[in-house]
Amino acid sequence: MKYKRILLKLSGEALMGSKGFGIDQQRLMEYAHEIKSVYEAGCQVAIVIGGGNIFRGIQAEKGGMDRVHGDYMGMLATVINSMAIQSALEGLGVQTRLQSAIKMEQICEPFIRRKAVRHLEKGRVVIFGAGTGNPYFTTDTAGVLRAIEIEANVVLKGTRVDGIYTADPEKDKNATKYEKLSFKEAYEKNLNIMDMTAFTLCEENNLPIIVFDMNKKDNLKNLVVGEKIGTLVEV
Ligand code: GTP
Numbered sequence: 001m002k003y004k005r006i007l008l009k010l011s012g013e014a015l016m017g018s019k020g021f022g023i024d025q026q027r028l029m030e031y032a033h034e035i036k037s038v039y040e041a042g043c044q045v046a047i048v049i050g051g052g053n054i055f056r057g058i059q060a061e062k063g064g065m066d067r068v069h070g071d072y073m074g075m076l077a078t079v080i081n082s083m084a085i086q087s088a089l090e091g092l093g094v095q096t097r098l099q100s101a102i103k104m105e106q107i108c109e110p111f112i113r114r115k116a117v118r119h120l121e122k123g124r125v126v127i128f129g130a131g132t133g134n135p136y137f138t139t140d141t142a143g144v145l146r147a148i149e150i151e152a153n154v155v156l157k158g159t160r161v162d163g164i165y166t167a168d169p170e171k172d173k174n175a176t177k178y179e180k181l182s183f184k185e186a187y188e189k190n191l192n193i194m195d196m197t198a199f200t201l202c203e204e205n206n207l208p209i210i211v212f213d214m215n216k217k218d219n220l221k222n223l224v225v226g227e228k229i230g231t232l233v234e235v
Contacts, residue, residue: 051077101133158214
């Protein structure tokens with residue numbers, strides 16, 4: 001196995017499937033099966049999921065809501081998605097623990113780094129909810145931060161496209177995919193892989209990112225065993 005401990009970053013929107021809002025049960029189960037397969041292969045899995053299928057802080061601000069207020073609502077949305085993933089995984093017999101950056105002890109554990117690492121060592125999938133617990137940070141940043149804290153080998157950013165392209169492949173037919181990029185190239189080419197806070201954190205801590213298509217069956221498992229899938233960004 002190439003990566004022993006991964007941080008899987010999923011977008012909330014991905015959970016919508018073909019629905020316009022909320023959680024598509026079928027998509028949720030597909031993801032749970034993908035995660036189960038890497039877990040069964042013996043990989044230590046931590047997950048951070050966004051909340052955009054339920055609430056987006058930035059858009060709420062455009063509608064006149066206070067940004068900080070909106071961001072906290074977004075953090076709560078990530079907890080809902082985390083609970084959904086937790087429940088789907090446990091339904092498949094995968095042991096999990098959910099930790100939240102904002103305390104809600106009736107629902108889940110608080111985020112405690114050392115406990116999270118212990119859970120991983122004991123073979124539990126650990127899901128981190130509520131982002132970083134702070135406004136003005138994205139869930140990408142939360143994912144990278146947690147990855148560094150738990151000393152994950154890689155951040156796997158699951159998306160709808162199979163990597164990073166020279167242009168948006170959904171708009172430009174001539175766009176070509178990068179197999180590999182350095183952080184410097186990504187800055188120079190102005191490629192929007194993650195927000196700058198998340199991206200710089202990765203670079204400074206020598207944490208590679210792989211952007212890949214999470215909707216393609218077995219992609220996650222094949223990636224973890226070392227197949228070249230998606231686009232790798234590294235120092
Ligand atoms: P080990 O002691 O390392 O084996 O970990 P453990 O998670 O099994 O032990 P613990 O006794 O801490 O937790 C037992 C169960 O209670 C697990 O399902 C935890 O997720 C849950 N749990 C632990 N702390 C909290 C909390 O603060 N709030 C909630 N809601 N659940 C918790």
